[in-house]
Amino acid sequence: MEKVRIGIIGCGGIANNKHMPSLTKCDAMCELVAFCDIIEEKAVKTANKFAPNAKIYTDYRELLANEDVDVVHVCTPNISHCQITIDAFEAGKHVLCEKPMAHTTEDAEKMIRAWKKSGKKFTIGYQNRFRPEVQMLKKCVNNGDLGEIYYGKAHAVRRRAVPNWGVFMDKEKQGGGPLIDIGTHALDITLWMMNNYEPVSVSGTTFYKLGTMPEATEGNMWGPWDYTKYKVEDSAFGFVKMKDGSLINIEASWALNVLESREASTTLCGTKAGAEIRSGMSHPVDNLIFNRGRAGMLVEESLTAKGNIAYFEGVNAPPGVLEARQWLTAIIEDKEPLVKPEEALVVTKVLDAVYQSAREGKEIIFK
Incomplete structure (x- = not known):
């Protein structure tokens, strides 16, 4: 894999202020191909700013069905982290989920089980480590x-x-x-x-x-x-x-x-x-x-x-750029990401x- 193709789910502040600026500085390693938000205007605005040719979705499941997407970044409210992440793994995508991993232990454990079953890469957005x-x-x-x-x-x-x-x-x-x-x-x-x-x-x-x-x-x-x-x-x-x-x-x-x-x-x-x-x-x-x-x-x-x-x-x-670079390297070179899912679960x-x-x-x- 030479370039990672990324879909962004949730186009609010954390996506626009951390993920998008960071990923665009790693353009030799990745391509932004899809944006999703339940408010279409937000997805369109984000795409126009960072990747005008990207596809726009209001249903994240349709984004996950896009075979051009290798990785998703989950940037939605905490309560939705679990279901979106599980669905992404079942769709064969690598996942970076924003912090916290989930709003409850029960949901976090479900995410861990889905990740282990998928064989894909998984990390949580704790950029302060960088x-x-x-x-x-x-x-x-x-x-x-x-x-x-x-x-x-x-x-x-x-x-x-x-x-x-x-x-x-x-x-x-x-x-x-x-x-x-x-x-x-x-x-x-x-x-x-x-x-x-x-x-x-x-x-x-x-x-x-x-x-x-x-x-x-x-x-x-x-x-x-x-x-x-x-x-x-x-x-x-x-x-x-x-x-x-x-x-x-x-x-x-x-x-x-x-x-x-x-x-x-x-x-x-x-x-x-x-x-x-x-x-x-x-x-x-x-x-x-x-x-x-x-x-x-x-x-x-x-x-x-x-x-x-x-x-x-x-x-x-x-830190956001370093986080993105290390995450993309982990996918491309099949390495373990710095922030391990088991640690985020604790x-x-x-x-x-x-x-x-x-x-x-x-x-x-x-x-």
Whole structure:
């Protein structure tokens, strides 16, 4: 396979702002041949901007029937990820599904079964793994620089950055709010760094406080949101115990009265050293900071990633481009994608358990 022929299902913000710009920078490896959206105008607009000769669909099943499509990118609301992905595998397509994998563990497990049966490639859109400081920290962790990592914290907190468009505030279509939206990235980074995918229990709490308060909409990054339609949590917190005894804290919020906003960030505590990725609205530049004892003193070291990122060249490319390039390479050269479906499944299981724990007021034990 010289060029991968791609069909896009869902032509909203994530498709237009991440997938399309990234894929067009990989035009030597792929061709955009089809666009689908239930609102035809959106599909037409996206095609006119990125691939005017592509075919337009309003029913994703008709796109999947197109034999010219090798791969589909699922960029729809969370609740539809499962069925579209399963249908795509049954149609013989490779699938990149946007994060989170699914809005429930049950759906995510169905997707895994369909993928294994299909023999096709499958990955989830966790592009933050491709940021230079994230790749650099992963390399240091793999080198043993931190020692045994026994505590981690997944940061996904905004002071006021509630997305006031699309279906973000629709619990039925998304499955939740900031935890499933941005908390999923922070948890994915943290689990990946710890290389630990065996949770044994989860305790969680969700808050429905600021989302429905008219006065809380002041200062929102994208302007006031419609507080009468805010149906998801505005903040969520989780405590995850792992099989090996290590612990992970999760914090996620679109609106929280704190001074520091940290998003898609992680804190790792190891026996030799600690490390923090600091990213988000409070951090104009993404930082990677190590802390340790040295020569009788406590020191902090800020590091800058240089050279090439693992797996491919192009350190200066945006994470979405690097994600697309690695994904296309995995298909063309029959390699394993960096983001493995089994890892994404664990992310969904933990997030789902936080919501369940909050609803039921008890610790959730994994079997």
